Amino acid sequence: MHHVVLDRWSRGGSALHRRDARAKTIAVLVFLIALGTAQRAFLPLSLFYLGILAAAILAAGLPIVAALKRAAVVLPFTAVFAAISLAAGEPMRAAALVGKSYLSALAVLVLVSTTPLPELLGGLERMGVPRYLLMVAQFLYRYLFVISEEAQHMRAALQAKSGTLKRTLWDRAKFGAAGRALGVLFARSYAHAEGIHQAMLARGFQGHFLTLSGRAFGRADAFFVAAALVIVVGARAAVEAWI
Amino acid sequence: MHIPDGFLATPVWATLDVTAAPVVGYLARRAQRGLEQSKVPLLGVMGAFVFAAQMINFPVGMGTSGHLVGAALLAYTLGPAAAGVVLTAILAVQALVFQDGGILALGANVINMAIVGMLAGYLPYSLWGAGRWRRQAIFLGGFLSLLTSAVLALSELLLSGVAMPAAVLRISLGLFVISAVLEGAITLAIIQALASINPDFLRQPRSDGARTLGWIGVAAIFLAVAGVAIASAYPDGIQKLADATGISSQAKTLLRTPLADYQLGTMHSVWVRKAGAGLAGLSLIYGALLLGGKLLARKRGA
Amino acid sequence: MQPLVEVRDLRYQYDDGTVALDGVDFQLFPGETVAVLGANGSGKTTFVLHLNGLIMGKGSVTVCGMPVEPATLTHVRQKVGLVFQDSDNQLFMPTVLEDVAFGPLNLGLARDQAETRARDALAAVGMAHASSKAPYHLSAGEKKRVAIAGILAMNPEILVLDEPTTFLDPPGQNALVALLDELPQAKILVTHDVDCARALASRAVFFQKGKIAGEGPVQEVVARFNWDRISLQRPAGSRL
Numbered sequence: 001m002h003h004v005v006l007d008r009w010s011r012g013g014s015a016l017h018r019r020d021a022r023a024k025t026i027a028v029l030v031f032l033i034a035l036g037t038a039q040r041a042f043l044p045l046s047l048f049y050l051g052i053l054a055a056a057i058l059a060a061g062l063p064i065v066a067a068l069k070r071a072a073v074v075l076p077f078t079a080v081f082a083a084i085s086l087a088a089g090e091p092m093r094a095a096a097l098v099g100k101s102y103l104s105a106l107a108v109l110v111l112v113s114t115t116p117l118p119e120l121l122g123g124l125e126r127m128g129v130p131r132y133l134l135m136v137a138q139f140l141y142r143y144l145f146v147i148s149e150e151a152q153h154m155r156a157a158l159q160a161k162s163g164t165l166k167r168t169l170w171d172r173a174k175f176g177a178a179g180r181a182l183g184v185l186f187a188r189s190y191a192h193a194e195g196i197h198q199a200m201l202a203r204g205f206q207g208h209f210l211t212l213s214g215r216a217f218g219r220a221d222a223f224f225v226a227a228a229l230v231i232v233v234g235a236r237a238a239v240e241a242w243i
Numbered sequence: 244m245h246i247p248d249g250f251l252a253t254p255v256w257a258t259l260d261v262t263a264a265p266v267v268g269y270l271a272r273r274a275q276r277g278l279e280q281s282k283v284p285l286l287g288v289m290g291a292f293v294f295a296a297q298m299i300n301f302p303v304g305m306g307t308s309g310h311l312v313g314a315a316l317l318a319y320t321l322g323p324a325a326a327g328v329v330l331t332a333i334l335a336v337q338a339l340v341f342q343d344g345g346i347l348a349l350g351a352n353v354i355n356m357a358i359v360g361m362l363a364g365y366l367p368y369s370l371w372g373a374g375r376w377r378r379q380a381i382f383l384g385g386f387l388s389l390l391t392s393a394v395l396a397l398s399e400l401l402l403s404g405v406a407m408p409a410a411v412l413r414i415s416l417g418l419f420v421i422s423a424v425l426e427g428a429i430t431l432a433i434i435q436a437l438a439s440i441n442p443d444f445l446r447q448p449r450s451d452g453a454r455t456l457g458w459i460g461v462a463a464i465f466l467a468v469a470g471v472a473i474a475s476a477y478p479d480g481i482q483k484l485a486d487a488t489g490i491s492s493q494a495k496t497l498l499r500t501p502l503a504d505y506q507l508g509t510m511h512s513v514w515v516r517k518a519g520a521g522l523a524g525l526s527l528i529y530g531a532l533l534l535g536g537k538l539l540a541r542k543r544g545a
Numbered sequence: 546m547q548p549l550v551e552v553r554d555l556r557y558q559y560d561d562g563t564v565a566l567d568g569v570d571f572q573l574f575p576g577e578t579v580a581v582l583g584a585n586g587s588g589k590t591t592f593v594l595h596l597n598g599l600i601m602g603k604g605s606v607t608v609c610g611m612p613v614e615p616a617t618l619t620h621v622r623q624k625v626g627l628v629f630q631d632s633d634n635q636l637f638m639p640t641v642l643e644d645v646a647f648g649p650l651n652l653g654l655a656r657d658q659a660e661t662r663a664r665d666a667l668a669a670v671g672m673a674h675a676s677s678k679a680p681y682h683l684s685a686g687e688k689k690r691v692a693i694a695g696i697l698a699m700n701p702e703i704l705v706l707d708e709p710t711t712f713l714d715p716p717g718q719n720a721l722v723a724l725l726d727e728l729p730q731a732k733i734l735v736t737h738d739v740d741c742a743r744a745l746a747s748r749a750v751f752f753q754k755g756k757i758a759g760e761g762p763v764q765e766v767v768a769r770f771n772w773d774r775i776s777l778q779r780p781a782g783s784r785l
Contacts, residue, residue, distance in 0.1 A: 029346070032248055032346055032347050035248075035249075036253065036347055037253050074247045074342060077247060078247065078249075081250070081400075081405055084406060084411055085406050088406040090406060093406065096249070097250065100250075101249040104247065104249050104345055105248070105342040105345075108342055108346055111339075112339050112340060116639065117339070117340065117639070118639040130267070132271045132275050133335075136283060136286040136287045136290060136329060136332040137335055137336055138639070139283060139287020139288060139291075140288075140290035140294075140329075140333065141340070142637055142638075142639065142681075143287060143637075144336075145681045146291070146633050146681065147291040147294070148294065148295045148298065150295065151295035152298065154299060155299055155300075174302045175302060176432060178302070178429075178432070179301075179429065179436045180436040181299060182311065182432075182436065183436025183437045183439070183440055184436075185296065186292060186437060187437070187440050189288045189289060189292040190285070190444065192631075192633070193285040193288040193289070195629065195631060196284040196288070196634045196635075197282075197284050197285070198594070198599050198634075199627075199634050199635040199637070200284070200637070200647075202599060202627040203647055204651035204652055204699070205647075210650035210651065211650075212646050212660055212663075
């Protein structure tokens, strides 16, 4: 599964992995804004930015082909709009849509595959994002795997019971069966949540999550942010001045 | 419907980010107050449930099938505030972990689905959810939540100048209506199943602030429809509108003035202004979040 | 000798009116392991949830001399370590180490002390190598060990284990029994697994309709309530 692979990638030990989550988040935001607002000389700029991201992937010791493929998940959505733009006689706009959405996704991929999600969320919390929201996101991420597995069992059971899905135009019985299956999945998820809460209380939970890690924003992180700013913004200024 | 980065014009995503941030902050505090602190795992696991629910296909006939999106369902079972938080968390995890939906576009996606779409789905339930028209209200809620989200997303794309000929627009609106009918039917099927397992899973419709929020949702639907109408009338999108009203020239001077003080104005390139607008938008979100948090912390402490 | 746990006339009714516990008296002494047997729905799990105040009924529960009440909960929960049946519910932190450190941190220990405790506990259950793994990458047996480590890290005096051997394969069950046998704490073992009860417990109590219907040496209780699996072997000489 996608998130399991990312989880493994994110626990590497490269210099990029070791940077503070805040530093990487800021760098990615700068990148996204510089890319998103670009208009002139888009093609050379996007090639240059692709180079920067590829260098980051290699520096982080991640498999580059797999990473490039993973970021392509945005392309089906983008392709529809790009095709419309092409048909409307705007090839540059089509290229910009494809380039911007792909490079943006790749940049986010580099961020999450060099930063374990809990660390990333911790960084966001220290940047002022509401803690409650981040805790919900953390539990969501943790239980994605457990609940998805149950859903897969249910899907298999449904298919075994109802055979193929091609018979009638509107099968109320099958529709209802799928509804009931989801009702049961809902009830089970609810029971999981209660069980988790009991287990938390049993281990002395008093309403606040305390964590072991307390990574500090060091000099190397400040340097990293500065370097990212100079490279990303400088590259764009240079490309636009030349072309 | 998850808008990736690169589609929305800078003024569009920046505005929506700035709007979404305080609303999400408000919903998070409201949910935290409404449910005990202890319910954090519940919201998280329900988020995982919505992810997983999307694996179960509902047969629609002719070899096709659809799946649940879930905004209305969550609003009926967790209440609107908690549903907004869960949906925002889902969108954030989708954007970060699955690269489904952009980061700069996160505000837009949150407004479309987690806030306005969810509230539009809650409105019929809060009006008629307790009475004779309960089933119809639940169906209508699912229908409205999906249609509202989709139309909002479409109008944002059009405002950003993404080209869309009238024929494509009509086809996509048709597809949205079909998915919305499906969402309504699936939501109703699940709610009925839940009611038979344990009626306590459903929240009784409440007529307090939630209903006000619901009306805001309806207002947003009208705005969205108006947005689509305007945007399709002016295919060049926001640029023409802005030029016509003189907003854009004002915005340009506004943005240029502070930058000139720092000698950057001499570069005279468009992107400085654009990037400036983006950065300004982000700093605004950041500031609003911090300020909102501080004010509320002080209020609570008092 | 002072009992570690003393329960007197404990009664509990669910919101829907179902009587779950109907007058339970129970004692646990230092160093002993008691098996709690009985049918599903006989009140076993409800009973053990009372031991660290996750639910509170009528009657009295005393742990290490402290009555279980809202004011003593923090201390009681440090003394009584509860290992739940479903490890997935117990392991919710992103990594194994952080999960095991969850309890010590809640007790107010400093980060480095909590980490030391967590590492020691993981070593004690033979899972030190997995400390940076995510819990969902582990097998059922490994998850159970980590869940036990999470409890041991709190230095409890009493271990309560709810169906510890379910979801485990036979070698996993044997390994778990060997591990539990080495732990010095007094234990309460809620289980359907009679073999596990025989291997670990010095006595057993049998729950029926919210009451303790009988107690004594494990083998005696098992025989009295006919609680062993019948032999499913084919009679000698039969043919299909």
